[in-house]
Amino acid sequence: RLFSNQQTGLTERAVTRLVAGGQEVGGRKLSFINDVAVTQDGRKLYFTDSSSRWQRRDYLHLIMEATADGRVLEYDTETRELTVVMENLRFPNGIQLLPDQESVLVAETTMARIRRVHVAGLNKGGMDTFVDNLPGFPDNIRPSSSGGYWVSMAAVRPNPGFSMLDFLSQRPWVKKLIFKLFSQDVLIKAVPRYSLVAEIQDGGVCRRSFHDPNGLVAAYVSEAHEHHGKLYIGSFRSPYIAVLDLQGP
16 A cells, blocks of 8 residues: 655555464464465455465475465455465465466475366366476466466476485375484485476466576576566575576577
């Protein structure tokens, strides 16, 4: 909300909290509020709560456990009603509204897939898979100029090759042992710094992709936003934004 300061003549912004972390919804607390998508009319907000147990600083625990305690929620700005749209998701991360405003794409990080959750219309309450078996673990999802979606992946699943996260997903006792022996800082250093951004079309078709095999430009990428022929790439660990010219050679 904007308002004018009569003393300075400057326009200032006021911030209003709509949803608070820690509040209880549907019998569980909001512990890891993550990404948000807003309808065109601004009335409804859809957002992911990645876990009801782990917080943002403990994201590696959530990845290792791969528990299905994540949710998608809806907040109505007019009625101020907060409801659960979908639950039992495994690390729901990035969220993006589809053009029809009746569905959202949700990155299910630990499952290396993107789900389509129907939030309005005849299919409201349903869910299907938009793309499965991604080459990496998806974070945020943003629209591309071609009608597809930019999907950022901070870590990849080598194929052929060995993926530690895939290996551990079926061995919970090994994961518990690892966390007893090593800190999160040590574990994150063991993750290959391979960054991948892919443009995914409807039907799961990859139109193009950009790779940083050693993470020299942008390690641990979390989001790619296209604007005027350039791709702005963010990272959840690097203190800067990288820019890629999509119209370049």
